[in-house]
Amino acid sequence: MDTTILTPSEITIFNQKNIAADPTLYDVNAIPDTLSRDELVTKIRSISRVSKYERIYEDGTPVTKADWARYESMLNLAGIRKENPVRFALAIKRTAMRTYPTHDLLFSAGAQDRDIERFQESALFPGDAVAVLHQSRDKKWALVQSYNYIAWVPMTSIAIGKKKSVFAYKEAKDFLLVTGDKIRTVYNPVEPRVSELQLDMGVKLPLSRPENLAHNLYGQNPYLSHMVKLPVRNEDGSLGFKHALIQRKEDVHVGYLPMTHANIIRQSFKFLGERYGWGHRFNGRDCTGFVSEIYKSFGIKLPRNSGDQGKSEIGINTRYGEDSPLLDKIKRLKTGKPGDLIYIPGHVLMLIGQSDGEPFVIHDVHGLGYLNKDGSFYKGTLNGVSITPVIPLRTNAKTTYLDRAYTIKTVK
Known part of the structure; x- marks a missing residue:
């Protein structure tokens, strides 16, 4: 359990290789000093798009076409020039990364709770280096690119400096x-x-x-x-x-923690009981933020979203199709190691080991589903970092988590 999985130098090479190959990871230091109009519009539209789904505000009021037009106007598309300078900054505090430059809270129509807020994307943390690509019409928001995400943050949450100063800070050896x-x-x-x-x-x-x-x-x-x-x-x-x-x-x-299976478990257990926070909302984190912060303890950089992680070639991946036998997945888990990641659409779980031959996982999870002893389907809420067996977990009465699992990944 205390054997080193990857050394610091191996992790550096691992990150460099992944940043070069994975389209959802970025070397912020390598972003050019200017972007053309088309390049900048493409980046804005990679995150800010009018939803094709019906949305509501916290009080249930529908989001109208006029509301969407207001959000669109905030993007300041008219302020885009033929060539647009890129600036660089450091985050000064934990701050939300948003779909549009607004603090307005939007939810899916018919949502039974207000946990999944649809403009909440991710978060920046103190010392995170970002490229500042654009400003909102009111100059209060910046479109920023971090190493694994692009979104809008309040200008008051970042400090703009010379590129050399930003990366000298970020790349400090001690x-x-x-x-x-x-x-x-x-x-x-x-x-x-x-x-x-x-x-x-x-x-x-x-x-x-x-x-x-x-x-x-x-x-x-x-x-x-x-x-x-x-x-x-x-x-x-x-x-x-x-x-x-x-x-x-x-x-x-x-310095970074040694990357060992024991340390992976220790780091994951430190979040036990923390409330689930979609996109790092509620001063917490979601399933992908949870595993990403654990691996950041060792210097590992991973894509932000579970789908991007699960589909990436990072690490050693076992892939499954719709017709893959369930027993193949169970066998893979029973021979897995702590820290292996299990991906189903919209969620990621981390293997921590076996108990009496039963694979157990830790995950930051919103809902909970399984079959009662009488065969009826139970649907409840965990809404936090939890330890569960993985085999009984279900998305509905007929489908288990493992039925939907499409990748099991070893990060090494």
């Missing part, structure tokens, strides 16, 4: 990695931008202890804390940096 589900920086009364800032699993921060701050940071002697450098947004929106403290008791690690 860094502290957040290995807990969530931690916070130490409170300070002087610099609120870095005081009690939430940091999620996988966030990577340069270690920095300059001589002039070695004995006093914001009125506190930092000798019993980690000192890190955090990006901040100046009044003009430009990038600055401030130091912050993280208590040594916090769940952090200098």
Whole structure:
């Protein structure tokens, strides 16, 4: 269980190969300094499109054609030039990535709850490097490209800097990695931008202890804390940096964690009981965000969405068609290793091992379905990170999760 699966140098090569081959992963540093009109429109339309499905607001009011026209106008398509400069930035706090440049909440018509919000796409975390491709009509939102997603974020959540400064920060060799589900920086009364800032699993921060701050940071002697450098947004929106403290008791690690099966299990269990958050909503994460943050602990970069992950050639993949025997999938799971990923349409589950020959998984899951002892179908809610057996799980009375499984992936 403690044998290294991939070494740090092997992970670097693994990421480089995947970024070069997978269309849903990006080397943000390699994005050109300008985009043509057609290139920029294509990128906007890769995320912002009027839904063909009926949508409602939180109070049940239908979203009208006029509402969609308002969202479309926010895209500022008229402001696109023949050549459009690309800027670069760092995220200064956890922030939502949105389908359109708005905080309006939209839901599927007929939705029984308000958990799946249709404009919620993903999230950025402190220190994430992005390319800033475009601004909304009101200048309050930026269309950004991260290493695995493109969407709209509030301008107040990023700080724009010189490309060299952005990537010097991102590529720092000496860094502290957040290995807990969530931690916070130490409170300070002087610099609120870095005081009690939430940091999620996988966030990577340069270690920095300059001589002039070695004995006093914001009125506190930092000798019993980690000192890190955090990006901040100046009044003009430009990038600055401030130091912050993280208590040594916090769940952090200098450098990436060793990639072992034991560490994969440990990292996954740290999220147990966290509420499900579609697209990282509710200050949580969804099924793909869950597995992605676990693998970020080792430096592994994965596509954002479960479909993109499941269809990608990343790792060692066992593929299944509609007519593949269920026993073949069960056999594959019974010989699988902790960290193997099981993909069904719209969901991903992580294998953690066997109990009495029964494969068990951990997953961040919204609904729950299985057959009762009398053969009736039970449909309920988990809405959080949960451990379950995989074989009994069903999407409906006739179909199991494994019936629908199309890929089982080993990340190595």
